[in-house]
Amino acid sequence: MPKLDPFQPKQGSGPDSNPIDKDKITENPHNLPYAHSVASLKIEPTQEGAIKGMALSAMYEQTGAQMSQIQKQVRTLFEQAEKLKERVRISELIYEAEIRFEPVIGQHYHLYQRSNESHVLSMVAPRDWGKNLPFETHVAEVRLLADHSWDVTFSNKDSES
DSSP: OOOOOTTSOOTTOOTTOOSSOGGGOOSOGGGSSSOOSTTSOOOOOOOHHHHHHHHHHHHHHHHHHHHHHHHHHHHHHHHHHHHHHHHHHHHHHHHHSBOOSOOOTTOEEEEEEOTTSOEEEESSOHHHHTTOOOSSEEEEEEEEOTTSOEEEEEEOTTOOO
């Protein structure tokens, strides 16, 4: 048997020939559906339905949490809008009310409704009147802000006017 030199090409082989059968090789081994070398990662068949089910479950959980957060934010915004509407309502009543003094910024005042449904802004709190409240109802307690708007600290919502 002739001695083979490992550094010499085999007979019948050239730069364009491959000694391995063409059916057993590929030019793009990364596209194979299985590991193509010993050092490759192990590729195991998966249960596609289980993977999709877990992914779908995680997606529902995440979007559900986000939806819940948005609903809380909407509730908060709605409550803020309701408070603002009440503040506007009370402010309108104050500016239509009888005021016999000049309100001072930062001070608390009380809005009362008379039996004839007219309103009065007073410096006297309901507890200071004792049992002889000269008005029909105490509508609100307010504080005058620096921008001359009113901060409603108490509102009797039953006294809709």
